[in-house]
Amino acid sequence: MLVLFGQPISGIVTMRVDKFREGPDGLQVKLGKDWTDVPEPAAAVIRVHLATRPGLSTAANPDSPLAFPGRMPGRTMHVYTVANILRESGIPAMATRSRAWIQLVRQTPPSLLADALSISPKTAMRFAERAGTGYLAYATLHPGGGSGLPHARSAFGWSRQIRETARS
Numbered sequence: 001m002l003v004l005f006g007q008p009i010s011g012i013v014t015m016r017v018d019k020f021r022e023g024p025d026g027l028q029v030k031l032g033k034d035w036t037d038v039p040e041p042a043a044a045v046i047r048v049h050l051a052t053r054p055g056l057s058t059a060a061n062p063d064s065p066l067a068f069p070g071r072m073p074g075r076t077m078h079v080y081t082v083a084n085i086l087r088e089s090g091i092p093a094m095a096t097r098s099r100a101w102i103q104l105v106r107q108t109p110p111s112l113l114a115d116a117l118s119i120s121p122k123t124a125m126r127f128a129e130r131a132g133t134g135y136l137a138y139a140t141l142h143p144g145g146g147s148g149l150p151h152a153r154s155a156f157g158w159s160r161q162i163r164e165t166a167r168s
Contacts, residue, residue, distance in 0.1 A: 002086070002093060004042055005031060005117055006100035009083055009093055013076040015067040017050060032118040101127040 001007040001015070019030045027043035028035040038046060053069060068077045086093050101124075104113055110124035117124075 006097045013068045016065045102131040105131050
């Protein structure tokens with residue numbers, strides 16, 4: 001979630017298993033209002049994690065709804081624990097999150113990205129500026145100033161439809 005969608009660790013550790021589902025095109029995650037496709041091979045890693053979540057072997061915690069259960073029943077993994085695991089694996093959390101957002105705003109209009117990832121529109125625009133892309137760049141993808149742009153449920157699906165429209 002950190003690498004793919006730039007989610008903060010504090011949000012990742014509080015995710016519940018009901019925020020993941022198998023959709024028509026594979027694994028999906030609900031980050032904001034809508035379900036978003038998780039690309040392979042990340043989807044395979046998430047499926048394995050959900051099937052073998054740590055912390056479920058205790059008698060008090062076998063049915064935890066948490067995607068990242070902690071050692072205490074009903075508690076999530078601690079943010080620092082996850083940050084330390086990432087750091088030991090060579091993944092700097094803040095830099096990775098920033099890079100993910102910069103990549104995402106290159107593919108998706110910042111306003112749609114803000115809705116899809118439940119981040120502030122100002123934050124999405126700030127990362128669009130850092131990426132060298134403003135929201136006006138998206139109007140050039142379709143003649144007519146955007147009035148004929150296709151609409152879909154998530155920002156990521158919308159950007160795929162834009163690319164397909166632009167190719168034809």
